[in-house]
Amino acid sequence: MAHIQLKNITKKFGSHTALRNLNLDIGDGEFFVLLGETGAGKTTTLRIIAGLDKPTAGQVFIDGIDVADWGAAERDVALVLQQYSLYPRYTVRQNLEFPLKSKLRRVGDAEIAERVDRVAKTLRIDHLLERKTDRLSGGEMQRVSIGRAIVRKPRVFLMDEPLSALDAKLREALRTELKNIQMNLGQTFLFVTHDQIEAMSMGDKIGVLNHGNLVQTGTPSEIYNNPKNTFVARAVGSPPMNLVHGKLVSGRAVLDAVEQELPYAGKLGATVGDGRDVTFGIRPEDIVVDSGAPIAARVHDVENHGVEKILTLRVADTTLHATVSAQTKLAIDEDVRFSWNPEKVVVFDKATGKSLQHAA
Amino acid sequence: MAAVRTSAEVAGNRVAIVAVLIITLIFLAPIYWIVSTSFKPRNLSTTIPPTVVFTPEVSPFVKLFTKRSQLREQPTPEEYEAAPWWERIVFDGGEKVVRDGKGNVQWSAYPNRFMNSLIIAITSTVFAVSMGTITAYGFSRFKVKGEGDLLFFILSTRMLPPVVVAIPMFLMYRTFGLNDTHIGLIILYTAFNLSFSVWLMKGFIDEIPKEYEEAALVDGYTRMEAFFKIVIPEAATGIAATAVFCFITAWNEYAFALIMTNRRAQTAPPFIPSQVGSGLPDWTVIAAGTFLFLLPVAIFTFLLRNHLLRGMSFGAIRK
Numbered sequence: 001m002a003h004i005q006l007k008n009i010t011k012k013f014g015s016h017t018a019l020r021n022l023n024l025d026i027g028d029g030e031f032f033v034l035l036g037e038t039g040a041g042k043t044t045t046l047r048i049i050a051g052l053d054k055p056t057a058g059q060v061f062i063d064g065i066d067v068a069d070w071g072a073a074e075r076d077v078a079l080v081l082q083q084y085s086l087y088p089r090y091t092v093r094q095n096l097e098f099p100l101k102s103k104l105r106r107v108g109d110a111e112i113a114e115r116v117d118r119v120a121k122t123l124r125i126d127h128l129l130e131r132k133t134d135r136l137s138g139g140e141m142q143r144v145s146i147g148r149a150i151v152r153k154p155r156v157f158l159m160d161e162p163l164s165a166l167d168a169k170l171r172e173a174l175r176t177e178l179k180n181i182q183m184n185l186g187q188t189f190l191f192v193t194h195d196q197i198e199a200m201s202m203g204d205k206i207g208v209l210n211h212g213n214l215v216q217t218g219t220p221s222e223i224y225n226n227p228k229n230t231f232v233a234r235a236v237g238s239p240p241m242n243l244v245h246g247k248l249v250s251g252r253a254v255l256d257a258v259e260q261e262l263p264y265a266g267k268l269g270a271t272v273g274d275g276r277d278v279t280f281g282i283r284p285e286d287i288v289v290d291s292g293a294p295i296a297a298r299v300h301d302v303e304n305h306g307v308e309k310i311l312t313l314r315v316a317d318t319t320l321h322a323t324v325s326a327q328t329k330l331a332i333d334e335d336v337r338f339s340w341n342p343e344k345v346v347v348f349d350k351a352t353g354k355s356l357q358h359a360a
Numbered sequence: 361m362a363a364v365r366t367s368a369e370v371a372g373n374r375v376a377i378v379a380v381l382i383i384t385l386i387f388l389a390p391i392y393w394i395v396s397t398s399f400k401p402r403n404l405s406t407t408i409p410p411t412v413v414f415t416p417e418v419s420p421f422v423k424l425f426t427k428r429s430q431l432r433e434q435p436t437p438e439e440y441e442a443a444p445w446w447e448r449i450v451f452d453g454g455e456k457v458v459r460d461g462k463g464n465v466q467w468s469a470y471p472n473r474f475m476n477s478l479i480i481a482i483t484s485t486v487f488a489v490s491m492g493t494i495t496a497y498g499f500s501r502f503k504v505k506g507e508g509d510l511l512f513f514i515l516s517t518r519m520l521p522p523v524v525v526a527i528p529m530f531l532m533y534r535t536f537g538l539n540d541t542h543i544g545l546i547i548l549y550t551a552f553n554l555s556f557s558v559w560l561m562k563g564f565i566d567e568i569p570k571e572y573e574e575a576a577l578v579d580g581y582t583r584m585e586a587f588f589k590i591v592i593p594e595a596a597t598g599i600a601a602t603a604v605f606c607f608i609t610a611w612n613e614y615a616f617a618l619i620m621t622n623r624r625a626q627t628a629p630p631f632i633p634s635q636v637g638s639g640l641p642d643w644t645v646i647a648a649g650t651f652l653f654l655l656p657v658a659i660f661t662f663l664l665r666n667h668l669l670r671g672m673s674f675g676a677i678r679k
Contacts, residue, residue, distance in 0.1 A: 050574075050578055051577075051578075052574050052577065052578070071577070072574070072577040072578045073577060073578070073579075073580045073581060073582065075578075076580075077578060078578065078579075079574070079575060079578045081571055081575070083571075085571065085575060087572060087575070087576075087590060088572075088594065089593055089594070098576070098579055099579035099580055102579060102580030102581050102585075103580075103585075104580040104581075105580060148579070152579070152580075
């Protein structure tokens with residue numbers, strides 16, 4: 001159980017800046033997900049918290065104590081990696097015992113055996129205990145690896161894309177399992193991923209990283225519904241948020257591509273000057289395809305996802321994604337008309353990409 | 361490889377097999393020569409053409425281990441009866457075993473020189489491999505200032521022929537009283553092998569993902585514990601290979617052993633040929649000494665063969 005704080009963390013590798021002035025606050029018992037692309041600085045953040053790397057500048061606090069001088073062993077964190085995470089040549093049992101056998105912990109043999117057995121049962125790997133790690137499947141390996149983290153009751157769990165190397169079915173199953181484990185243990189989890197579905201489905205809070213900058217932190221719904229800028233808007237959601245250029249003119253949205261108007265019911269209204277160049281963001285599920293709607297479009301592509309269909313609409317020279325119910329019958333190249341849910345429109349400054357709603 | 365092979369491929373394969381057989385024979389011939397000579401009676405050892413069919417005997421080995429002198433008068437039948445089997449063999453050869461005043465058998469210097477070789481080769485191998493492994497680990501895992509230059513410097517110690525430094529080394533050793541001492545040769549061979557050991561081990565340790573040790577660090581172990589519990593077992597293959605090479609180098613070294621030692625710490629390589637000079641050389645005894653000298657390397661390599669053959673295979677990696 002721990003409260004993690006990063007203050008003004010900067011990390012440079014030679015001339016490359018991996019993290020720039022990062023501030024992060026992870027509450028006790030929180031499931032915090034760091035979302036970002038490869039190279040955004042997720043793993044670096046994790047390694048700095050674990051004590052494997054030292055920040056170039058800034059401080060790390062665990063439960064309010066500056067841990068700059070603490071080694072990895074003293075910080076009492078558990079690390080689960082995407083791969084290389086199990087000790088080769090050891091059996092599953094030896095892997096699970098390993099952290100408990102550290103001189104730092106002095107756990108009795110009987111207790112070690114009991115704790116290993118309990119964790120093995122929780123993770124359903126008790127039948128594998130005597131097996132060598134090279135004879136495990138990918139999912140089993142990751143379970144053992146998670147087991148090795150849980151068995152020692154650390155203060156924080158740090159997970160570096162633990163599910164990325166698994167196939168889709170297994171990933172989904174372990175996602176739920178991991179979330180359950182976290183709820184049962186009530187522990188602080190910092191989970192790093194590039195997969196926005198993992199972030200949305202597991203996180204109590206999400207932090208979006210872009211090139212070493214923490215762009216936005218918030219609950220999944222805040223991130224989804226009210227992205228701070230166009231980067232976050234595109235990073236979360238599948239398909240991502242539609243971004244179309246236009247202007248706000250007397251409380252109505254004018255789209256540049258077609259020079260046509262759509263209603264706008266956001267709170268910005270008057271605060272944004274008439275005729276200012278903006279970018280409208282609208283989620284695909286908030287686009288309404290209807291024969292009486294104001295703007296004409298042509299169906300460019302139809303993707304059937306079972307529960308719904310994702311349309312790619314061609315409007316003049318831009319494309320928009322829209323989700324419609326699976327029953328909707330539409331053919332490619334069919335002419336349709338669409339509108340949007342005027343309450344769900346997010347307005348970004350066209351030049352900076354920053355959300356005007358956040359400033360307000 | 362394709363399951364169906366054309367006749368050309370089959371023919372090519374056969375040619376390759378024949379070539380391998382011929383090369384193997386060429387390499388084995390000198391070994392056969394030494395081994396067969398060491399079991400020959402003396403008069404058959406230098407015949408032209410070489411004797412291939414003969415009754416093997418152990419007299420060369422008996423002669424190798426004992427001090428002998430020419431028999432001036434034949435032993436009495438009682439003496440002959442009382443003598444152990446190996447002494448009779450010496451009598452049969454027209455020699456007698458030298459005994460001291462109390463009647464104790466005088467052994468030759470060979471066992472002693474052989475022991476010197478073992479002590480010096482094993483100790484210097486242990487030193488070179490352990491120091492090399494630790495140094496290589498440091499270079500592999502930590503940012504060392506001027507790493508490239510340092511590694512090149514280590515390598516450069518192998519760039520000039522060792523004999524070039526023989527005379528200065530000899531003078532230094534004389535000043536420090538290291539001539540003809542075990543420790544002197546151990547230091548020398550360790551220094552020779554160290555550069556090789558560092559470079560070879562660095563290659564092996566670079567291959568071990570550092571994530572394993574980091575996991576151990578996070579799990580509550582010190583860097584040292586992680587090194588011994590995780591890195592050493594993973595590097596076993598590399599350590600075995602390096603040890604074999606270092607051992608062979610130290611075991612076979614001739615030039616420095618010849619210059620730096622003459623008695624107390626003399627190793628087998630300079631000792632064996634030194635026996636040629638005295639009188640008419642008995643090639644069977646020299647062959648016997650050489651044959652026994654071959655065995656430790658063969659046994660050592662055989663014991664480590666699994667490590668040498670097994671590639672670097674890391675169990676839990678999924679790439």
